[in-house]
Amino acid sequence: MRHLILVLLTMTMFWSSYSYAERIKDIANVGGVRSNHLVGYGLVVGLNGSGDKTPFAEQSLLSMLNKFGIKVPDGTNTNAKNVAAVAVHAELPAFSKSGQKIDITVSSLGNAKSLRGGTLLMTPLKGVDGNVYALAQGNLVVGGLDASGADGSRITINVPSVGRIPNGATVEKTVNTGFDLGNTIRLNLKNADFTTATNLVNTINEQLGDGTAKALDAETVEVMAPRMANQRVAFLSLVENMEVVTGDAPARIIVNSRTGTVVIGQHVTVNPAAVTHGSLSVKITEDTQVSQPNAFGGGGTAVTGNSEVAVDQAGGRMFTFPKGVSLDDIVQAVNKVGAAPGDLVAILEALKQSGALKAELMII
Helix, strand or coil: CCCEEEECCCCCCCHHHHCEEEHHHEEEECCCCCEEEEEEEEECCCCCCCCCCCCHHHHHHHHHHCCCCCCCCCCCCCCCCCCEEEEEEEEEEECCCCCCCCEEEEEEECCCCCCCCEEEEEEECCCCCCCEEEEEEEEECCCCEEECCCCCCEEEECCCEEEEEEEEEEECCCCCCCCCCCEEEEEECCCCCCCCCCCCHHHHHHCCCCCCEECCCCCCCEEECCCCCCHHHHHHHHCCCCCEECCCCCCCCCCCCCCCEEECCCCCCCEEEEEEECCCCEEEEEEEEEEECCCCCCCCCEEEEEEEEEEEEECCCCECHHHHHCHHHHHHHHHHHHHCCHHHHHHHHHHHCCEEEEEEEEEE
């Protein structure tokens, strides 16, 4: 029987009656202040014979040589083994200024065996609008290893076709966040919740005065803020360190059908119900027999099969749930039954269909 991993998404029955405050900076983001993804296409050179053998890598090499005034005759195949075509991607943090450095990741696009020892040539990194925001170049740090022998033997450690360059790109263009525009800022909750939004508004108004904050919906809270950049930074520093009591998550059970992991939320309850659990085991045994005729029987030796089928149905065990049982009661009952992950999912689905399970059941 597969192991059942039962994870409790609560503290304990003693802790569940208490609410804990969290900093605003941990539960909300400032509207417009976010990172941006950049991507580019480039060439890695200097590989030790582990480069690409693809047409687009060859075409990229010829195009680069042509830009430097080196004309390669049409139809010439360079058979370069030390070059690899790669995709370069990075994340441009908010408020990044021209001249700052950011880390980049380099991934092989073709059939290069390894990027170890390679150097990325200057590669422009573009945003979703097609504009260049950074230039990448440098020596790769590759954590993987790929080695092969003349007889075809090969060993691979980790992923040698992906590498990183710390501080490998220089920011060339700043992204406008709109942080210093208008006389308000918006705080977007990471998890939309009406209770949390209300508590957030009340906390800010209690400390900074009535009317300072108002909720626009379950996710967004608008806050009056100074217009001057220096004062606005100090204001946000004050706001983001305020502590707010967050609302409890909805009653929910999440089942991972692939790993057998079950996560049960804090407010899951069950109405009165009786559950029986049994298992049906079918065992098939194959036995091969040889039929040998007498010396003068005139027949031939034959091999025959003998199959035995046995069905064993274990006695079902039943347990009951009284009205309004707690999470601890549910866990203890399931553990006593000893249900496998598949059986547990079937029990939860049956409870949900009967209306006894007061929670949202999600299977991922």
